[in-house]
Amino acid sequence: MGKKLIGVFVLFxxxxxxxxxxxxxxxxVRLQGNQLITKKSGGKATPYIIKGITWQPATRAPAxxxxxxxxxxxxxxxxxxxxxxxxxxxxxxxxxxxEFSKYYKKDIALMRQANINTVRVYTDLGTDPQVYNAxxxxxxxxxxxxxxxxxKLDILNGSYMKIVSLYRTHxxxxxxCLGNEWNIEYFNTGVDNSPYGLYPFMSVPVPLQTKDVAxxxxxxxxxxxxxxxxxxxxxxxxxxxxxxxxxxxxxxxCYPFGRGGCSIGSDPxxxxxxxxxxxxxxxLCPNIDIWGLSVYRGNTFGDLFTQWPNISxxxxxxxxxxxxxxxxxxxxxxxxxxxxVVGNKDEFKQWDALLRLGNxxxxxxxxxxxxxxxxxxxxxxxxxxxxxxxxxxxxxxRAPYDNNSHNYDSxxxxxxxxGLSADTDSINSPNExxxxxxxxxxxxxxxxxxxxxxxxxxxxxx
Numbered sequence: 001m002g003k004k005l006i007g008v009f010v011l012f013x014x015x016x017x018x019x020x021x022x023x024x025x026x027x028x029v030r031l032q033g034n035q036l037i038t039k040k041s042g043g044k045a046t047p048y049i050i051k052g053i054t055w056q057p058a059t060r061a062p063a064x065x066x067x068x069x070x071x072x073x074x075x076x077x078x079x080x081x082x083x084x085x086x087x088x089x090x091x092x093x094x095x096x097x098x099e100f101s102k103y104y105k106k107d108i109a110l111m112r113q114a115n116i117n118t119v120r121v122y123t124d125l126g127t128d129p130q131v132y133n134a135x136x137x138x139x140x141x142x143x144x145x146x147x148x149x150x151x152k153l154d155i156l157n158g159s160y161m162k163i164v165s166l167y168r169t170h171x172x173x174x175x176x177c178l179g180n181e182w183n184i185e186y187f188n189t190g191v192d193n194s195p196y197g198l199y200p201f202m203s204v205p206v207p208l209q210t211k212d213v214a215x216x217x218x219x220x221x222x223x224x225x226x227x228x229x230x231x232x233x234x235x236x237x238x239x240x241x242x243x244x245x246x247x248x249x250x251x252x253x254c255y256p257f258g259r260g261g262c263s264i265g266s267d268p269x270x271x272x273x274x275x276x277x278x279x280x281x282x283x284l285c286p287n288i289d290i291w292g293l294s295v296y297r298g299n300t301f302g303d304l305f306t307q308w309p310n311i312s313x314x315x316x317x318x319x320x321x322x323x324x325x326x327x328x329x330x331x332x333x334x335x336x337x338x339x340x341v342v343g344n345k346d347e348f349k350q351w352d353a354l355l356r357l358g359n360x361x362x363x364x365x366x367x368x369x370x371x372x373x374x375x376x377x378x379x380x381x382x383x384x385x386x387x388x389x390x391x392x393x394x395x396x397x398r399a400p401y402d403n404n405s406h407n408y409d410s411x412x413x414x415x416x417x418x419g420l421s422a423d424t425d426s427i428n429s430p431n432e433x434x435x436x437x438x439x440x441x442x443x444x445x446x447x448x449x450x451x452x453x454x455x456x457x458x459x460x461x462x
Contacts, residue, residue, distance in 0.1 A: 050373025052118040057103035060409035061384035068094040115455035145174035181241035217284035224287035239292030239319035292319030299353035318374030323353035326431035351446035358454030381436035386412035
């Protein structure tokens with residue numbers, strides 16, 4: 001009788017889920033040794049390799065848009081002050097999340113054709129069930145799973161739990177990710193630079209409890225524990241920035257890379273976090289199941305795969321990696337600051353680098369290695385970035401609205417984020433507006449077809 005009652009209850013819950021949400025149950029995701037195992041409702045448990053892309057579909061910023069606080073009011077967009085303490089941050093966040101609905105159908109179809117099976121988003125899809133369910137349903141129909149990333153702000157104010165409660169039963173969810181390169185953003189600064197981090201000139205004071213990276217690690221670990229208590233079906237990951245020091249690099253380059261890239265008053269020999277620091281952060285977060293590592297070392301992963309066993313026994317994925325499709329040929333400096341660049345589009349450079357990185361990654365995939373896969377950055381070019389405060393690209397702080405500048409809706413050659421290397425090496429001087437495997441109009445680049453080929457080969461690497 002007891003078993004019959006349980007069966008009736010399960011049937012009732014399934015009918016309720018289907019009628020209310022359009023799906024029966026979440027995908028069960030777990031670790032088995034070095035392998036990620038997924039089990040769809042009614043299906044078999046199967047090993048899962050991440051063939052991923054990062055996705056932030058915002059492409060061009062409009063000159064004007066709605067005020068989220070006063071929906072009938074039209075206000076200036078274009079350039080956003082997107083630091084979390086800014087009064088404009090809610091407007092920037094509102095616009096950013098609204099772009100998912102605009103592009104998801106076309107983007108997801110292109111992703112499927114490129115053999116992509118996993119997407120990592122840097123922000124949630126909002127709290128409107130008609131919106132986030134439509135997007136997640138489309139991913140599910142196309143056989144693509146999603147990792148939702150929560151920002152430091154989400155973690156510190158606790159808003160991540162609402163998203164977990166809303167999304168956790170959807171079969172498109174693969175896992176959660178707490179933070180993005182948070183160890184680098186807080187390393188040796190004592191300030192929160194921006195929602196994307198890494199810009200000393202944009203530093204703003206933050207509450208004392210967030211200044212110490214160890215305290216942030218504690219907040220991340222507590223969040224991981226809370227999520228796992230609320231959602232037993234999905235692992236919790238966290239994305240660190242992997243920026244180990246290269247021999248001979250300490251005195252000549254700081255973080256960010258290149259000339260003029262060190263924070264004021266800092267010692268260049270102390271900027272880059274070392275491998276020992278990564279191990280410290282990992283130890284501080286025992287509730288993290290899987291680690292993500294953001295790796296930008298040109299067309300190679302360097303010592304990543306040999307060093308990770310010295311950091312943790314847990315499996316990891318490469319949370320973002322890649323190369324842009326713009327080649328810098330010359331740089332003009334005024335003092336320590338680059339003021340302009342000359343160059344050209346170079347899709348072959350991006351294609352070649354992705355093939356090299358993909359082949360390197362393939363050799364390290366689980367179960368032979370500890371790597372669960374990776375995410376190429378990124379799906380589409382984001383040409384809104386130059387001129388916006390949180391990026392400060394090409395020396396721009398905030399372009400005025402009345403100078404006829406259209407940095408926010410057109411390509412810019414000065415979209416470098418990390419500073420520039422003195423030798424104009426375009427691999428080490430990435431243009432932030434040219435990272436996509438499709439351009440701003442969603443036309444595939446050479447890298448799109450290269451990635452399609454790489455991910456097809458992943459299926460034969462077991």
